[in-house]
Amino acid sequence: MSDIVRFTTNAGRGRAVIRNGIAFFGGHVADDRTQDIRGQVTQALAKLDRSLALVGTDKTRLLSAQIWLKDITSDFAIMNDVWDAWLSPEDFPARASAQCLMGAPDCLVEIIVTAAV
Amino acid sequence: MSDIVRFTTNAGRGRAVIRNGIAFFGGHVADDRTQDIRGQVTQALAKLDRSLALVGTDKTRLLSAQIWLKDITSDFAIMNDVWDAWLSPEDFPARASAQCLMGAPDCLVEIIVTAAV
């Protein structure tokens, strides 16, 4: 199965799996979930940066993103602030955001992306 | 990075991003969110038609779709009605639907697709 390459990231069961030049990433969440939404988004994106580097790509090569928030009413604007500071608009992936509860009850944000490699 | 092509659609931060013959689209929502579910699904699909055309493809070449509804109990059947009028069964993408709250509180439906280009 040499056409599929799997990496173990530091995102728990979330893996990075590569096929035909596209990397699929598992959900990335903050490790310290005592932090507020700004802290958790910052941590999740830093973790994602490391996962992207692990497979030989970076945030300028994102294709798609889903962003899940525990409380989109209160946290959407702050998440966007941190996102906009992290990524230049010309590198934006196709993105969609929704409110949903995640596996850990104190998890405020989870970020799921695909990227070109 | 000529292997990634990015388009700015009229879907806010949602972009269309193309890689290896697959276009990833951001979430498409209705512009006039005073409309009911039928109106919002109709508008979102019309907007998606324009985004698909922008990247040189169309609704007969969809690969996957996620449909998010604010109230799946009341709106799932109507969404399916509009969807079925829009797309011939032989062109159906791999689809999944869920209830979740989206960024704008008056948003009743958001549609996220990939398509072949």
Add this chain to the structure above:
Amino acid sequence: MSDIVRFTTNAGRGRAVIRNGIAFFGGHVADDRTQDIRGQVTQALAKLDRSLALVGTDKTRLLSAQIWLKDITSDFAIMNDVWDAWLSPEDFPARASAQCLMGAPDCLVEIIVTAAV
């Protein structure tokens, strides 16, 4: 459109659609939704096995997975138990799990994957 291959699986509107060696699957849910979470995850995965076989691949070639649970607080651990019995760790896809309501109110779990073919 010979570059897109569409299969009708037994997953209702969910199709399997193949493009460039990647198969996109619609959401897989249990047929007997009187069952508890363990039963529904087992059924959904068995159905997914059949859909994977239909397009000429299998569970060792999954790329990405989203798992939606009606009640992630009570059902996440049991879902993981069944998942772990089903799939060897070295074959794990990039995965993310969220709580959301699905189209059928008695649906406890829905599984959406992509796979290499």
